[in-house]
Amino acid sequence: MEKPPAIVANGLTRRFGDLTAVDSLDLEVRAGEVLGFLGHNGAGKTTTVRLLNGVLTATAGSARVLGLDPAVDGAELRRRTGVLTETPSVDERLTASENLNIYAELYGVSENTIHKRVAGLLDMFQLADRANDRVSGFSRGMKQRLALARALLHQPELLFLDEPTSGLDPVSTRQVHTLIRELSRNGGHTVFLCTHNLEEAQRLCDRVAVLEQGRVVALGTPTELAHNLGQGVRLELETAPGSVAAALEVLAAFRDARDVSQTDGHPRLTLALPVRDNIPQLVSNLVAADVPLYRITPQEPTLEDVYFALHENKES
Numbered sequence: 025m026e027k028p029p030a031i032v033a034n035g036l037t038r039r040f041g042d043l044t045a046v047d048s049l050d051l052e053v054r055a056g057e058v059l060g061f062l063g064h065n066g067a068g069k070t071t072t073v074r075l076l077n078g079v080l081t082a083t084a085g086s087a088r089v090l091g092l093d094p095a096v097d098g099a100e101l102r103r104r105t106g107v108l109t110e111t112p113s114v115d116e117r118l119t120a121s122e123n124l125n126i127y128a129e130l131y132g133v134s135e136n137t138i139h140k141r142v143a144g145l146l147d148m149f150q151l152a153d154r155a156n157d158r159v160s161g162f163s164r165g166m167k168q169r170l171a172l173a174r175a176l177l178h179q180p181e182l183l184f185l186d187e188p189t190s191g192l193d194p195v196s197t198r199q200v201h202t203l204i205r206e207l208s209r210n211g212g213h214t215v216f217l218c219t220h221n222l223e224e225a226q227r228l229c230d231r232v233a234v235l236e237q238g239r240v241v242a243l244g245t246p247t248e249l250a251h252n253l254g255q256g257v258r259l260e261l262e263t264a265p266g267s268v269a270a271a272l273e274v275l276a277a278f279r280d281a282r283d284v285s286q287t288d289g290h291p292r293l294t295l296a297l298p299v300r301d302n303i304p305q306l307v308s309n310l311v312a313a314d315v316p317l318y319r320i321t322p323q324e325p326t327l328e329d330v331y332f333a334l335h336e337n338k339e340s
């Protein structure tokens with residue numbers, strides 16, 4: 025049986041005076057998925073996380089998170105969710121181990137499991153050898169890993185990560201990405217990941233919701249989003265050096281082919297077609313013209329393509 029969704033928002037709205045930070049948000053997050061909540065600064069990501077955790081009340085609309093109403097059962101809900109806030113603070117005066125122990129007690133982790141759980145997390149987050157060092161001497165990446173470990177102490181089913189890698193160097197970013205992927209694959213966690221970073225969303229998320237001025241303007245996998253935007257498919261094909269001219273001739277005569285270009289000095293061509301179903305006809309035309317085909321690869325649309333196409337559509 026399919027699990028019920030982890031999060032359902034219906035018309036969720038939050039205003040601050042005249043400003044509508046979250047505007048009639050309708051969203052369903054599936055149990056076990058990594059949902060990317062993608063938007064510029066000020067789009068309403070953090071406000072949404074706060075609404076969904078019941079630390080902020082909605083102006084209108086409602087939400088169900090793990091079957092609970094955050095506006096009513098916030099305290100109970102927060103025992104089952106883990107939140108990595110935008111600027112998490114770990115206690116610099118304490119050691120890594122002390123930071124985790126204090127939180128474990130706060131979260132009510134039972135006395136006899138605290139030690140094992142803290143040790144396990146320190147290990148997983150590659151902090152075991154620094155467990156008894158004060159956090160004040162830690163790098164930014166180490167502090168972020170510690171904060172992420174802290175959000176997992178009570179083994180939450182649902183994890184909110186608010187810009188988990190902003191301000192981290194590439195190596196720390198990669199470590200945090202690996203951890204997030206492990207959490208969703210092996211730990212079965214549902215992850216609600218706020219980010220303004222397209223590459224991060226593309227790399228980590230099963231689906232992406234694009235948020236603009238408090239509204240979800242698109243939702244789906246990058247491929248689905250591209251399809252909905254009528255972006256078509258991009259192909260790369262490889263022929264023999266002596267057949268590039270003949271291939272270009274076929275492509276020029278093929279009404280649906282757009283954006284044809286040749287990779288400098290290589291017998292490789294790229295082009296765009298409106299739909300996948302154009303591919304067989306194109307291949308057949310190339311074969312009929314005696315153009316040898318060594319490789320033909322559809323290129324999955326990237327989130328970047330989609331994101332910029334969304335903005336272009338709006339401007340035109």
Ligand SMILES: Nc1ncnc2c1ncn2[C@@H]1O[C@H](COP(=O)(O)OP(=O)(O)O)[C@@H](O)[C@H]1O
Pocket residue numbers: 040043044045063064065066067068069070071072
């Ligand atoms: N407590 C608050 N009081 C007034 N305005 C706020 C408050 N929190 C957020 N906002 C405003 O709401 C909008 C959305 O903010 P936020 O949710 O933090 O966006 P994001 O996390 O996507 O950067 C912004 O314009 C921000 O200035």
Ligand SMILES: [Mg+2]
Pocket residue numbers: 066069070071110186
């Ligand atoms: Mg934010």
